Amino acid sequence: MEQRAELIEVRDTIESVLAEVGKVYVGQGDFVRLTLIALVAGGHVLIESVPGLGKTLLVRLLGQILGCQFGRIQFTADLMPSDITGQPVFDTRTQDFRFRQGPVFTQILLADEINRSPAKTHAALLEIMQERCVTVDGVTYPLTPPFLVLATQNPVESEGTYNLPEAQLDRFMFKLVVDYPAPKEEEDILKLHCRKDFLEKPVDQQVSALLDAARIGQIQTLCQDVLVNEKIITYISNIVRKTRDWSPFYLGASPRAGIAILNACRVQAAFAGRSYVIPDDVIDLAVPALRHRVILSPEAEVEGETTDHSLLSMLKTIEVPRL
16 A cells, blocks of 8 residues: 555656646657656657757756756767766866766756767767766766766758667667647747746746655656566567567567566556556557667568558557456
8 A cells, every 4th residue: 555655646746747847848748758757767768850849948847847967968070979978187286187077977968969970979978878877097987866868860861960870779768759749739839938927037947846866766666666467578578579570670679678668667657656567558668669679671661661650560460468
């Protein structure tokens, strides 16, 4: 009963966070929800969207509401690994070198247009995402938890970009495709910018802090206690394994994909106030967790097939367990 009460409190807290975000950030409910799931599950998010859809705004809002530090790195062709990690600088007062932290030393980081930098630069960031620490000159500097990277790439403009290798894409828990807002949502955005009180105050001062790093850590611990039935584990395994012999796919998903789905399902269950995972959690999270981990075959691409459509078709062929 005590765990149930704690999970109800988690559900109410997350609903409050979503409502607070909605004061300033209009629409894109799934985007915000899945970003919160990734944060609590200890994952990272790759976002595919055109510019101007409010990604920087969301990072600022989440930082303020969650009581976390936030930052942004604009990736460019001349960005070097030391520009994001930091580097030793000579201190004339002490006549010695001291480490100056780079912008990666934050808790919620927007890595804007990550595919515009050379491979060695975004590889450095992806290594930090995995290890959650920075090593320079043999000294390791841990990052303050929680640590979430929102990396973006533009699906339209390809000039001057470097494709992320499959091994690096696999480091992201989700790939989210953010589209333009609906007509009513776009009208609401314009109305928001007509309000005098909205224009007079900085955006991050229009929302209140509802959480802090310690409370997020408590929620993460609660999510680890969410029960996963063996039938659910088999179901997740069947989905991941099916990607490896599904005809439209040239390359299937790795075991890390199954771990990502499992961890995300536990968090989604907790967000719903449940102490157990249900098949709907798996169905809801499978596509965002898999779409960047599979590669369409040349034949499927010629026929106009899309990754999302192929995944949805594949999911329909796998028997859903009854609990």
